[in-house]
Every structure is written in structure tokens, then in C-alpha cells.
Amino acid sequence: DTGVSQNPRHKITKRGQNVTFRCDPISEHNRLYWYRQTLGQGPEFLTYFQNEAQLEKSRLLSDRFSAERPKGSFSTLEIQRTEQGDSAMYLCASSSSRAQYFGPGTRLLVL
Amino acid sequence: DAKTTQPTSMDCAEGRAANLPCNHSTISGNEYVYWYRQIHSQGPQYIIHGLKNNETNEMASLIITEDRKSSTLILPHATLRDTAVYYCIVARGNTDKLIFGTGTRLQVFP
Numbered sequence: 370d371t372g373v374s375q376n377p378r379h380k381i382t383k384r385g386q387n388v389t390f391r392c393d394p395i396s397e398h399n400r401l402y403w404y405r406q407t408l409g410q411g412p413e414f415l416t417y418f419q420n421e422a423q424l425e426k427s428r429l430l431s432d433r434f435s436a437e438r439p440k441g442s443f444s445t446l447e448i449q450r451t452e453q454g455d456s457a458m459y460l461c462a463s464s465s466s467r468a469q470y471f472g473p474g475t476r477l478l479v480l
Numbered sequence: 481d482a483k484t485t486q487p488t489s490m491d492c493a494e495g496r497a498a499n500l501p502c503n504h505s506t507i508s509g510n511e512y513v514y515w516y517r518q519i520h521s522q523g524p525q526y527i528i529h530g531l532k533n534n535e536t537n538e539m540a541s542l543i544i545t546e547d548r549k550s551s552t553l554i555l556p557h558a559t560l561r562d563t564a565v566y567y568c569i570v571a572r573g574n575t576d577k578l579i580f581g582t583g584t585r586l587q588v589f590p
Binding site: 373402404409410411412413414417425460462467468469470471472473474476 | 521523526529583
């Protein structure tokens with residue numbers, strides 16, 4: 370399968386713990402996006418990379434959140450000191466000249 | 481905020497055409513209309529996009545009005561697997577972040 374992959378698919382953690390998610394984009398795509406989706410809502414933009422450069426960050430991305438794309442290929446999203454309000458689906462997308470293509474998401478539950 | 485307005489929900493009989501409307505009256509000249517859908521617990525799936533001409537692919541057709549203030553996504557022969565939330569989004573192209581609204585929940589029934 371040559372689509373966008375995300376790991377893990379599910380994560381349960383206790384409040385205050387740190388978590389890290391990984392996204393592997395479609396190989397020839399140089400743009401990579403992170404979104405967050407809570408129950409009943411559409412996805413919300415978090416941040417965007419072109420190659421290894423992080424070009425835009427949403428105000429939703431508090432200082433507890435950090436994203437990296439060190440070699441312009443895979444990306445990681447880390448949440449430090451998780452809070453119950455961080456419980457959501459975290460989606461990654463990569464884009465070509467046509468459109469953004471999404472991965473299956475990582476569902477985070479903070480207890 | 482999302483720049484589009486869609487009905488909250490729609491029903492369609494299996495085998496019939498599903499016509500999903502979207503209003504985007506404030507669309508700019510350099511913005512495209514994108515359609516995505518999201519089946520329960522999965523990531524959004526790209527369907528189709530267009531600038532001002534009508535577009536068709538293996539999944540759907542997109543009809544954009546001449547003034548570009550509204551569009552309709554057409555699924556020609558809906559199946560039960562087309563049951564999903566459909567999002568209409570305007571964006572400046574593949575580099576732009578996507579701003580999702582709450583979409584239209586399409587229920588296809590037997």
C-alpha cells in the first residue's frame with residue numbers, strides 16, 4: 370500500500386504523560402499536514418511542512434505540542450504533559466499537485 | 481471558519497443518484513472547490529476538485545455554477561458503502577490548509 374500511514378492507530382495514556390505519533394507520507398509528496406478531529410466535528414488544521422521546513426502553525430498548537438519532519442520524509446507529532454482535552458483523532462495528510470491525501474489517523478484517549 | 485454551507489444530512493436510495501449541494505458565495509477567484517468524504521472512524525478521502533469547469537472522475541461528478549457561488553457533488557449510483565460525511569471545502573490549491581465545516585451526513589438506504 371503506497372498511501373499515508375500513521376502509527377500507532379490507537380493510544381491510551383494517563384494525564385500528564387508524553388505521547389508521540391508518527392506519519393509516513395506518500396513517498397513523492399513534499400508537503401505534509403497535521404490535523405486534529407474531535408467527536409462530531411470536522412478536522413482542524415494544526416501545522417504544515419514543506420520538506421523539512423515547518424511553514425505554518427495553528428493557534429490550536431499550544432506549546433505542549435511539537436512537530437518535526439527532520440529529513441523531509443516522515444513526521445512526528447509530540448504532545449507533552451497530556452490533558453484530557455487532547456483526546457481526539459490526529460490525522461496526517463500529504464499532498465501532491467492534485468490534493469491532500471489523508472492517513473487513517475491516530476486515536477488518542479487521555480484518562 | 482469554513483467558507484461553505486451544506487445541509488446537515490441527506491438520504492438517498494441505493495442505486496439512485498445522490499446530489500449533494502454546497503454554497504460558497506464568498507469564494508475567491510483563485511480558490512478551488514474540493515470534496516472529501518469520511519466514513520466512520522477513517523481518515524477523510526479525497527473525491528474530486530474543480531476551479532470553474534465541471535469535473536468528472538471514477539468516483540463522482542462536480543457541477544460548479546457559472547458564478548461559482550455554489551456547487552453540487554453527484555454520486556451517480558449510490559451504494560451502501562457511500563454512507564459517509566461529505567465535506568465541501570474551498571481552498572487555494574494543494575498548498576493551502578483545508579478548513580472543514582461539519583459536512584453533510586449522507587445515509588444511503590436499501
